[in-house]
Each structure stands twice: as C-alpha cells, then as structure tokens.
Amino acid sequence: MSEIHEQKILVLDFGSQTTQLIARRVREARVYCEIHPCTMPPDEIKAYGARGIILSGGPASCYEPGAPSVDPAIFELGVPVLGICYGMQILTHLLGGKVARGAKREYGPAKLNIQRQAGPFRECGLDEPQPVWMSHGDRIEKMPQGFETLAVTANSPVAAMGDPERRIYGVQFHPEVAHTHGGAAMLAAFVLGDCGCDPIWTMHNFAEATIADFKERLGGQKVICALSGGVDSSVVALLLHKAIGKDLTSIFVDNGVLRAGEVAEVAGLFRDVFGLNLVVVDAADLFLDRLKGITDPEEKRRIIGHTFIEVFDAEAAKIAGEVQYLAQGTLYPDVIESVSFKGPSAVIKSHHNVGGLPEKMKLKLVEPLRELFKDECREVGRELGLPETIVSRQPFPGPGLAIRIMGEVTRPRLATLREADAIVQEEMRASDLYTKVWQSFAVLVPVKTVGVMGDERTYEDVVALRIVDSVDAMTADWSRVPYEILARLSSRIINEVKGVNRVVLDISSKPPSTIEWE
Known part of the structure; x- marks a missing residue:
C-alpha cells in the first residue's frame, strides 16, 4: 500500500479542538496526511518523510513557561511548513520574532485582506476581502527575519505571513473550519502547490x-x-x-x-x-x-x-x-x-x-x-x-437498544421501543432528513404518565425523541426538525405503539449532555 502513502503531509497537534478538521481538509484535497503530537521526536519527523508540515492551533500562549513547542530542526528539513493560529505563533517565537498579548482579542468572523498571492493564497484574488474565522488573544508583534506580511485584518496587522523562499507560512485564522469560506482551497493550494503533492489519495x-x-x-x-x-x-x-x-x-x-x-x-x-x-x-x-x-x-x-x-x-x-x-x-x-x-x-x-x-x-x-x-x-x-x-446508516451503539431503555431491559419493553424506533427511522427517511442529521432515535423513559384516549383515562409509557447534529460525536446539538415532522412522529408513535401515550423531545446539547441517554 506504499504508493498512495508516498506523498503525505504531517500535522503536528498542539491541542487544538479543530486539529482533526485540518487533516480532513487535506484529505479532501486527495492528499494523505496523519496527525501526530507536537512532541514527536525530530528523528521520527525526519524519518516520516512528509512533503509538508502543518502546525495546528492550540490553547496556550507560546511565550509562557512550559508552553508546548516543537524542535526548531523542522524548519531545516527543506519541506514547506504552515502554522495555523498557535502554530503561526510558535514558529514566530522559535524563529526569532515576537508574540505578545493583543490589545483586543479576536474571536469569530473577520475580513481578511490579502496583500500577496503566495503560499496558501496563491489562488486567491486580491480585490475582495475573504471571510475568515479567528480565535486568538495573542498576535504577532514582530515577524522573524525574512518574513513578510501576506494578509491583514482590522485587528491583526499580521494576519498571515510568509517566507516564500523557504516556503514557511503562518496564518492567524483557522482555514480548516467551515466559517472560513475559502479555507479548504487555501489548504489545498499549500499541499498541492508548495508541497508538490499529487491528488492520488482517493x-x-x-x-x-x-x-x-x-x-x-x-x-x-x-x-x-x-x-x-x-x-x-x-x-x-x-x-x-x-x-x-x-x-x-x-x-x-x-x-x-x-x-x-x-x-x-x-x-x-x-x-x-x-x-x-x-x-x-x-x-x-x-x-x-x-x-x-x-x-x-x-x-x-x-x-x-x-x-x-x-x-x-x-x-x-x-x-x-x-x-x-x-x-x-x-x-x-x-x-x-x-x-x-x-x-x-x-x-x-x-x-x-x-x-x-x-x-x-x-x-x-x-x-x-x-x-x-x-x-x-x-x-x-x-x-x-x-x-x-x-x-449512510447512523451510528448505533454496541449495547444496542439496552441503553435506550431506561431501567430494566425486558422483552415487552424492547418490543415497545422497537416499534417506536422503527417509526422514527421510517419518518426520518421519508422526510429526507435521515442522512442530514447525525443520529435520530427513540428512548423509552422509565416513567408513566396520565393520558386520555377514547374518553378513558390511560396511564402509560413515555417515549423521548433524540435527534442531533454533529460532525464527529465529540460535540452535538439538537436538530431543528420541522414541526410538522415532529407532529407526525408523535402522532404515529402514540397511535401505533401500544402502551405509549406521550412523546417528548430532548433539546439538550453535548456537552453538557451526551447523545445517548445511558
């Protein structure tokens, strides 16, 4: 399997929440890459044989004692390097520049004005500002020798910098997140252009x-x-x-x-x-x-x-x-x-x-x-x-329906949940939402509630609906499913599943809740 792995990118992780997204964007450019901790020894980095190295973001300040770092020898390997957010700051720090706390923090959307088409900006236009996503409190006060400003924002006079001759670049924003509209193209320009990789990872x-x-x-x-x-x-x-x-x-x-x-x-x-x-x-x-x-x-x-x-x-x-x-x-x-x-x-x-x-x-x-x-x-x-x-099947837990039944797992309770769950799956597929959400399922709650069916009092089970959006299940938010679909789900479950007289909707996010109830 060596051929499709020969041209590869190394992503060094400094603890960012979005490091996986960097790797995903590189893979989307049809280039193989791996994530390794920033503590990867220099001899292993050299032996890995990457055509380029990307330094991830991270929560630390590079000038603080004990801040995560990387061996400066990586800048002498002769391969292109791209630092993202903290990655840009640590390469500045290691190469003799200065990083300091900014007068203003910069979190959220920003407009990036590109000043030179180099590195990740080789395919970008210079006329219109680029929407990017910022998440930093530090900024570059002095660039290392040989670097020049490639882009600016209102709050960052050095929002991107580069030494095109050495093919070392830094960007203060996060090109890997969806909020940076042209971010995937920027990363592709780096790995396909500066690093010279061919798109063979299919x-x-x-x-x-x-x-x-x-x-x-x-x-x-x-x-x-x-x-x-x-x-x-x-x-x-x-x-x-x-x-x-x-x-x-x-x-x-x-x-x-x-x-x-x-x-x-x-x-x-x-x-x-x-x-x-x-x-x-x-x-x-x-x-x-x-x-x-x-x-x-x-x-x-x-x-x-x-x-x-x-x-x-x-x-x-x-x-x-x-x-x-x-x-x-x-x-x-x-x-x-x-x-x-x-x-x-x-x-x-x-x-x-x-x-x-x-x-x-x-x-x-x-x-x-x-x-x-x-x-x-x-x-x-x-x-x-x-x-x-x-x-396109949604994730299903190893313990199965046992952890979607609160309390004891019995055959009658399993039968109830299976019927309710089948209705959820049918309706989500019929409404073309099944593949648009991360998970959608029913939970049998361990309480009974009073209801009225056919002019008679009932005292029956409660089914909860759990429908969430996520990318990797590390975090999730409840899906804003149209009311008419929720109404149809509730009506069908109450009318078709014997012993259920109430349906509720779980509107909690992860964190603090988990996706599964158990």
Missing part, C-alpha cells in the same frame, strides 16, 4: 491497494470478523472478502437488543447478495436472561460486552483450522485519541472494538480502516457496492 485507490495488500499478506490464513451491520464492520468484511474469500468468517451475533428486522437484513445482504461466509448466532435469550433485573447503564454495558466475547469466542473455536487474525473497524479518530497531544482535544483511551476480545483470544489485529475518517469509510463502502441503507 477511496478507489485505497480500496484497490488494501485488497491487493491483503491478498499478499493474508492469503491462505484464517481471519474472523465481528459483523454488526454498521458501515465500519461492513466495509471491513467486504474488503477482506474480496481479498481472501472463504478464508474469512464473519460472525453476526443477535444479542436480543437489535433493531426491528436487523438480523434478516444483515444476513440477507451479506450472505445472499455478497456471498460472504457468514455465521449468524442467535444468542438473544442468553443476553436477555443476563440483563434481568439490571438497571445500572454501566452494568448493562459490561454484561453485554462480556457476553459478546463469550459467544464470539465459542463460535470462533468452531471454525476449522487455526484462526490467526481478528478484523475490526477501528477508524482514524480512534487512533488520534489514543496518541493525541495532552490538550483540550485529548481524550486518552484505548480502543478495542470488540471489548477486549483481541487480548483474550491472542489474535493478531487486522484494522484496514485505521487510516480513515468516517466519511472516507462511507466512500469506500460505495466503491465496494454497499447499498445506501448501510453506507
């Missing part, structure tokens, strides 16, 4: 290279894959199926807390349409029996995770021949969080998609998606012929 190329690599490395060896029916595990299963065929065994476990019709849909698609070697395990009774009387959400998660391992382990043991590899759908954001620089962006955690299964089974991991963002994973799915019902 998901068609990725799929072909991955399949060829697996054919060479895994041919004739046994691999198992936990298939959930979500886009990540589905893409993993299809990549491996195309590479090694029947040497792959995909295992789909019905844990009793799946959505309506999910088992039949997954089995029909992957076994009958794609021809996968698929084992479907009906373990619903086992899971539900173990969940009896359990109300604590963490205990629910623990029971489901451990039981899954037990069932999966037992099924894997039945496979003829020695199984050597376990495939799972780890994505690049999981990898970033595990190595992120210790700043506001960091959520340090280890990622094992099968709840610890690799250590238990002593299998080697196969993680073909660990370089991809979610949107790239979806693109690969389309390249492989996955239907949109899978490719």
Whole structure:
C-alpha cells in the first residue's frame, strides 16, 4: 500500500479542538496526511518523510513557561511548513520574532485582506476581502527575519505571513473550519502547490491497494470478523472478502437488543447478495436472561460486552483450522485519541472494538480502516457496492437498544421501543432528513404518565425523541426538525405503539449532555 502513502503531509497537534478538521481538509484535497503530537521526536519527523508540515492551533500562549513547542530542526528539513493560529505563533517565537498579548482579542468572523498571492493564497484574488474565522488573544508583534506580511485584518496587522523562499507560512485564522469560506482551497493550494503533492489519495485507490495488500499478506490464513451491520464492520468484511474469500468468517451475533428486522437484513445482504461466509448466532435469550433485573447503564454495558466475547469466542473455536487474525473497524479518530497531544482535544483511551476480545483470544489485529475518517469509510463502502441503507446508516451503539431503555431491559419493553424506533427511522427517511442529521432515535423513559384516549383515562409509557447534529460525536446539538415532522412522529408513535401515550423531545446539547441517554 506504499504508493498512495508516498506523498503525505504531517500535522503536528498542539491541542487544538479543530486539529482533526485540518487533516480532513487535506484529505479532501486527495492528499494523505496523519496527525501526530507536537512532541514527536525530530528523528521520527525526519524519518516520516512528509512533503509538508502543518502546525495546528492550540490553547496556550507560546511565550509562557512550559508552553508546548516543537524542535526548531523542522524548519531545516527543506519541506514547506504552515502554522495555523498557535502554530503561526510558535514558529514566530522559535524563529526569532515576537508574540505578545493583543490589545483586543479576536474571536469569530473577520475580513481578511490579502496583500500577496503566495503560499496558501496563491489562488486567491486580491480585490475582495475573504471571510475568515479567528480565535486568538495573542498576535504577532514582530515577524522573524525574512518574513513578510501576506494578509491583514482590522485587528491583526499580521494576519498571515510568509517566507516564500523557504516556503514557511503562518496564518492567524483557522482555514480548516467551515466559517472560513475559502479555507479548504487555501489548504489545498499549500499541499498541492508548495508541497508538490499529487491528488492520488482517493477511496478507489485505497480500496484497490488494501485488497491487493491483503491478498499478499493474508492469503491462505484464517481471519474472523465481528459483523454488526454498521458501515465500519461492513466495509471491513467486504474488503477482506474480496481479498481472501472463504478464508474469512464473519460472525453476526443477535444479542436480543437489535433493531426491528436487523438480523434478516444483515444476513440477507451479506450472505445472499455478497456471498460472504457468514455465521449468524442467535444468542438473544442468553443476553436477555443476563440483563434481568439490571438497571445500572454501566452494568448493562459490561454484561453485554462480556457476553459478546463469550459467544464470539465459542463460535470462533468452531471454525476449522487455526484462526490467526481478528478484523475490526477501528477508524482514524480512534487512533488520534489514543496518541493525541495532552490538550483540550485529548481524550486518552484505548480502543478495542470488540471489548477486549483481541487480548483474550491472542489474535493478531487486522484494522484496514485505521487510516480513515468516517466519511472516507462511507466512500469506500460505495466503491465496494454497499447499498445506501448501510453506507449512510447512523451510528448505533454496541449495547444496542439496552441503553435506550431506561431501567430494566425486558422483552415487552424492547418490543415497545422497537416499534417506536422503527417509526422514527421510517419518518426520518421519508422526510429526507435521515442522512442530514447525525443520529435520530427513540428512548423509552422509565416513567408513566396520565393520558386520555377514547374518553378513558390511560396511564402509560413515555417515549423521548433524540435527534442531533454533529460532525464527529465529540460535540452535538439538537436538530431543528420541522414541526410538522415532529407532529407526525408523535402522532404515529402514540397511535401505533401500544402502551405509549406521550412523546417528548430532548433539546439538550453535548456537552453538557451526551447523545445517548445511558
């Protein structure tokens, strides 16, 4: 897989909340890039062989003791460097310029007046101001030797600067965010122009290279894959199926807390349409029996995770021949969080998609998606012929409906939630909103309320609707769904789901709330 990785950009993270967005914009320019902490040793930076380096923003002030920094040797590697916000300030500080607290902070929209078409501005016009997004309290008081001003705003006399001869640039604004209208084009101008990269990082190329690599490395060896029916595990299963065929065994476990019709849909698609070697395990009774009387959400998660391992382990043991590899759908954001620089962006955690299964089974991991963002994973799915019902499927938690039922998980309560959830999915798809929001689902609330139906008093369940907008689930806000759609959802659930007489809408954001209720 070396060819599509040869031309690459290195993003060094100083703790910005938007570092992932920088990488996403570079990938959108069809150039491969990786995020590493700013503490990456200089010999590793040199060995990485990037065609360009981008320094992210961050919350610190570069002149304060203990502020995050980077080895100045990166400026002697002969590759282009672009500093963004804090990245611009730290390169100024390291190269002999001066950074100080500004008289005014600059947060929010600003008008950028470009003075020279160089570096990220090589394709920009000089006539009209560019709308950009600022987020800083410090500013450049004195540029390093050899630098010149490339752009200004009302509050920043050095809103962008550069040394075109050395191909080192800094911008005070954030080109990676959507509020900077031409920001993606600016980043593309840097990576395709100054860094000389070719746009070869496409998901068609990725799929072909991955399949060829697996054919060479895994041919004739046994691999198992936990298939959930979500886009990540589905893409993993299809990549491996195309590479090694029947040497792959995909295992789909019905844990009793799946959505309506999910088992039949997954089995029909992957076994009958794609021809996968698929084992479907009906373990619903086992899971539900173990969940009896359990109300604590963490205990629910623990029971489901451990039981899954037990069932999966037992099924894997039945496979003829020695199984050597376990495939799972780890994505690049999981990898970033595990190595992120210790700043506001960091959520340090280890990622094992099968709840610890690799250590238990002593299998080697196969993680073909660990370089991809979610949107790239979806693109690969389309390249492989996955239907949109899978490719555009909203995230669904591993513990399934168990953590969308507040309180004890019982078969009657599951039946109620499945019916309500199916209505939510149907109406969101029918209104063309399903792919426009991040998640939309129903929650069964552990209270009953008084109602009137047919002139009679009722005392029945409450269903909450949770519909949110997000980019990566790190933050989220409740979706402003049109009233007529909410009214239709409420009417259908109350009229069609027996035992429900009230529907409420969750209008909390993350933070302080979470997307899931448990």
